[in-house]
Amino acid sequence: MTASATATVAAFPAVETERASRDSRPLRLITCGSVDDGKSTLIGRLLWDTKAVKEDQAATLQRDSSGKQNDLGLPDFALLLDGLQAEREQGITIDVAYRYFSTDRRSFIVADTPGHEQYTRNMATGASTADLAVLLVDARTGILEQTRRHATIATLMGIRQFVLAVNKIDLTGYDRARFDEISHEFKELALSLGVKQITAIPVSALKGENVVYDGRASMPWYEGPTLVETLEKATVRSNQTVGFRLPVQRVSRPGESFRGYQGTVAGGAVKPGDSVVVLPSGMVANVKQIVTFDLVRNAAVAGDAITLVLDRQVDVSRGDMIVSIDSQPMTGRKFDAQIVALQPEGIEPGKRYWLKSGSRRQRVSVTPASQLDLKSGKWNAAEALPMNAIGKVALTFDEQAIFDTYEQNRTTGAFILIDPDTHNTIAGGMITGRHSELGGIHKGDERVILSLPADLADKLMATEIFSSRRHDAEVRHTNAGRAAELLAGLDE
Amino acid sequence: MSDNRNEAEARSAAASKPPLDPHLKALENEAIHIFREVAAEFERPVMLYSIGKDSSVLLHLARKAFHPGRVPFPLLHVNTGWKFAEMIAFRDEIVKRYDLDLIEHINPRGAAENVTPFTHGSARYTDIMKTEALRQALDAGKYDAAFGGARRDEEASRAKERIYSFRTPDHRWDPRNQRPELWNVYNGMINRGESVRAFPLSNWTEVDIWRYIQAENIPIVPLYFAEKRPYIERDGMMILAEDPRLELLPGEAKQEGLIRFRTLGCFPLTGAIRSTATTLDDIISELETATVSERQGRAIDRDQSGSMEKKKREGYF
Numbered sequence A: 001m002t003a004s005a006t007a008t009v010a011a012f013p014a015v016e017t018e019r020a021s022r023d024s025r026p027l028r029l030i031t032c033g034s035v036d037d038g039k040s041t042l043i044g045r046l047l048w049d050t051k052a053v054k055e056d057q058a059a060t061l062q063r064d065s066s067g068k069q070n071d072l073g074l075p076d077f078a079l080l081l082d083g084l085q086a087e088r089e090q091g092i093t094i095d096v097a098y099r100y101f102s103t104d105r106r107s108f109i110v111a112d113t114p115g116h117e118q119y120t121r122n123m124a125t126g127a128s129t130a131d132l133a134v135l136l137v138d139a140r141t142g143i144l145e146q147t148r149r150h151a152t153i154a155t156l157m158g159i160r161q162f163v164l165a166v167n168k169i170d171l172t173g174y175d176r177a178r179f180d181e182i183s184h185e186f187k188e189l190a191l192s193l194g195v196k197q198i199t200a201i202p203v204s205a206l207k208g209e210n211v212v213y214d215g216r217a218s219m220p221w222y223e224g225p226t227l228v229e230t231l232e233k234a235t236v237r238s239n240q241t242v243g244f245r246l247p248v249q250r251v252s253r254p255g256e257s258f259r260g261y262q263g264t265v266a267g268g269a270v271k272p273g274d275s276v277v278v279l280p281s282g283m284v285a286n287v288k289q290i291v292t293f294d295l296v297r298n299a300a301v302a303g304d305a306i307t308l309v310l311d312r313q314v315d316v317s318r319g320d321m322i323v324s325i326d327s328q329p330m331t332g333r334k335f336d337a338q339i340v341a342l343q344p345e346g347i348e349p350g351k352r353y354w355l356k357s358g359s360r361r362q363r364v365s366v367t368p369a370s371q372l373d374l375k376s377g378k379w380n381a382a383e384a385l386p387m388n389a390i391g392k393v394a395l396t397f398d399e400q401a402i403f404d405t406y407e408q409n410r411t412t413g414a415f416i417l418i419d420p421d422t423h424n425t426i427a428g429g430m431i432t433g434r435h436s437e438l439g440g441i442h443k444g445d446e447r448v449i450l451s452l453p454a455d456l457a458d459k460l461m462a463t464e465i466f467s468s469r470r471h472d473a474e475v476r477h478t479n480a481g482r483a484a485e486l487l488a489g490l491d492e
Numbered sequence B: 001m002s003d004n005r006n007e008a009e010a011r012s013a014a015a016s017k018p019p020l021d022p023h024l025k026a027l028e029n030e031a032i033h034i035f036r037e038v039a040a041e042f043e044r045p046v047m048l049y050s051i052g053k054d055s056s057v058l059l060h061l062a063r064k065a066f067h068p069g070r071v072p073f074p075l076l077h078v079n080t081g082w083k084f085a086e087m088i089a090f091r092d093e094i095v096k097r098y099d100l101d102l103i104e105h106i107n108p109r110g111a112a113e114n115v116t117p118f119t120h121g122s123a124r125y126t127d128i129m130k131t132e133a134l135r136q137a138l139d140a141g142k143y144d145a146a147f148g149g150a151r152r153d154e155e156a157s158r159a160k161e162r163i164y165s166f167r168t169p170d171h172r173w174d175p176r177n178q179r180p181e182l183w184n185v186y187n188g189m190i191n192r193g194e195s196v197r198a199f200p201l202s203n204w205t206e207v208d209i210w211r212y213i214q215a216e217n218i219p220i221v222p223l224y225f226a227e228k229r230p231y232i233e234r235d236g237m238m239i240l241a242e243d244p245r246l247e248l249l250p251g252e253a254k255q256e257g258l259i260r261f262r263t264l265g266c267f268p269l270t271g272a273i274r275s276t277a278t279t280l281d282d283i284i285s286e287l288e289t290a291t292v293s294e295r296q297g298r299a300i301d302r303d304q305s306g307s308m309e310k311k312k313r314e315g316y317f
C-alpha cells in the first residue's frame, strides 16, 4: 500500500509561486480537535519555528515551563497560546487565542481553539471566520466524538479545506500503519460532510516534525508536504458570487446637502449609475457616488467599507439592505436554518429571541426541527436543542427578514441569536433557505402545481435557484378563470 | 480656517498616494466596520486616546469611518501628569487640527495624595493613576462603549480578548465567560451600567501599524524617531532625562545618545531603545529584524506572566 496516496486525498490547487506575504489577504485558519490532542502545542511550535517568538517571550516561556518540563526537555509550547491564568493552572485551553505569523510567502491569522466540549462555543467563534481548519488527532487514540463535532461545525461554517494532523506520532514509534488507518477513517468522515480538500500529515508538534521542518529523519516513509507548505498553498475563502449587498450600518448626514449610507459591502460590486433596491421597502434608486475618505471612487467590491450616495430621496435606515436590482436576496417572514447552540440553556422551543444579521436586529421565534447525531451522521427529530447541539430550525419573524443562503453568501446568510433576558449570544446560525409553508412539499418525487399572477411568476423565474433548475419545471400561460377550473379538477 | 487647509492638503496627498495593499486594506475595512457598528448601536461611545502610535492609527481610522461627517464621539485622555511633554504638545495640536472633542481626566485622589511612579512603585501607581482613573472617567461620562487601540499580538491575555469585550458595571472583564463572537456580527446588547470595550485594531500587528502609518502618512509623536536625547539608566531601562521632576539617584548620571521609543506611556516607566531609525522605513526594517517584543520596554508588563490579565480584570484597558 502506498502511504502518500492514502495521505493526500486531494492536493490544494497551486497558486502563483513566490507571492510576497502582503500581496493577498492573510489566510485565516483554526486548529481544532479533541482535548489534549496538541492543538496549542502545534501552534506554539509553528510560531517558534517561524521565528514569531521574540527573545523576551522565549525567556518567559522557558521560565514558565520549568518544573513542568516534558521528558524531552523541550519547553511547553502550548504556554505561548494558553495565556489566561485559569488555562495555565489547568493545562487546558478555555478560550480561543488569535496569533499572527508569516513566512516569506504569505501571512497567517491563526485561531487556536479549545478541545474541551464545555467550550465548544469558543471553537465556533474561531471557526466562523476561518478559511481552513487544521484538525488534530492524537495518533494513539484516533478520531473521537469531539473530533467529529469539530469537523462538523467547521464544515457547517463553510470551511472546505482541512488538514488532518495526526499528532504525537512520536509516541507510536512513527507507526505508518496507524497513520494510514486514521487518515482513511477521516477521509470517510470528510466525504460524508462533503469535504474533498484534505491533506493528512503525520506530525510531532512537540518535536517539530513536519510542522515547519520535515520529519524525514524519523519518518522516511512520508513524502508529502509539511504543515507550513500546505498552509502556504491554501486558498482564502472566495468571495460570494451573488449580487451587490450593502447592509446599512448608519446614515451619515453631516449637513443638509449630504446623505450617505455607510456599511461594508457584503457581496458583489457596485459603481455609480447602478440601479439598486432598498430592502425591505422595495424602493428603487441609482447609485450617484461612492464616497471614501481618500477620494471619490468609481467602484467598490465585497469587503470594502464605503459610504453610498443615491440619486434621489429614499427612506433608508440602519438595518436596511441596499442590493442590486437584478439579483436580490430572499425576503420573507419564515426561514430555515442550521444552528449551533452555544450556551447551557440551549434553545427552547417557541421562545422569542433577538436575531442579528449584518446590521439588522429583529425579534424571532425559533422552532427546532431536528438535531444531528454525531455518531451516525443522521438528523433526528427534536423539539429543543441542548448546549453544543447542531440543529435544524425554522425561524419565524414579526417583520420582513432579508437573507441569502449561507452557501451563497457568508455574511448575509449568517446570524447570531441573542437571549433577551441575559443578552448573551446563545447560537450561531446559517440560513439554508426560505421556509416552505407546505411541510413536506419537497418529499419524494411528487410534483406541485402553482397558479400565480404572471408578474410574480416572472420574479420567481428570475431567481437563481429557479433558473438553475429551469429544465425541471413546466410553465404554461392561461387566465385566472381557466387556472381555477384546472385546479378544481385536481382536488377530487 | 487652518483645518480646511490641512484637510485639502491631506486630500491632494491622498489622491496621489498608491492604494493600500490587500493586507492593510482588509485590516482597515474591518476597523471601519467596527467603528460604525459601535457608533450606531451604543448611546454614549467614547474613544480612549493615549497619544501613542496605536491611538494615532485608531484616530485616523475613526476619521475615515465617519467621513464626511465629524467623529461622532469624544476622545478621552486619561492623564497621569507623568506623560512625556512632547506627547501633550502633540495631543493638543492634533485636537485642534482635526476639530476633535477631547476630555482629559486625572485621578483627583492620586493628584491630592501626590501619587508618583517614584514614591508608590509602578504597580500601585498604575493601579491608581491609570486603572482607577479610567474607571472614574468612564463612570463620570456614563459611557456605554469605549474604543481602545489594543492589539491581540501585544500580549497573551490580549490574544484571548473579543473585539467587543464585555464589562460588568464595575468594569470587570471575565475572561472565562466571554460571549461567543461569530463572523463580524457583534452583539452590542447590554443592560444599564454595563459596557463594552471595542477594539478595532485587534487583528493588527506592530508591523502592520507602522506600515499603515507610512502608507497613510499619519502624524505621530517625534519620540518614535531616533534622535540624540539625554537619558539615565535605571533598573535596566533607559529613562528620558528631560523632565525636571526626575531626580537622579546616587550612582546615576545623565548620558546622551541616539535613542527612540517603541511604545509611549509615562516617561519614568517607559524605556527607550538604542536606535538609528530616523525614518519610517528605518523603523520598519528595524522591526523586521527585532529580536525582542515591543512590551519589553514597559515596566508594567514585566512584573510576572499573567500580570496584564490581572490588571484587565480589574478594569485596566
Ligand SMILES: Nc1nc2c(ncn2[C@@H]2O[C@H](COP(=O)(O)OP(=O)(O)OP(=O)(O)O)[C@@H](O)[C@H]2O)c(=O)[nH]1
Residues within 6 Å of the ligand: A034, A035, A036, A037, A038, A039, A040, A041, A042, A070, A076, A078, A091, A092, A093, A094, A113, A114, A115, A116, A167, A168, A169, A170, A171, A203, A204, A205, A206, A207
Ligand atoms: N510526545 C508528544 N507530546 C505532545 C505532542 N503534542 C502535544 N503533546 C503534549 O500533549 C499535551 C497536551 O497538549 P496541548 O497542546 O495543551 O493540547 P490541546 O489540544 O491544545 O488541548 P486543549 O486546548 O485543552 O484541548 C501536552 O502535555 C503536550 O506537551 C507531540 O507531538 N508529542
Ligand SMILES: [Mg+2]
Residues within 6 Å of the ligand: A039, A040, A041, A078, A092, A093, A112, A113, A114, A115
Ligand atoms: Mg489548547
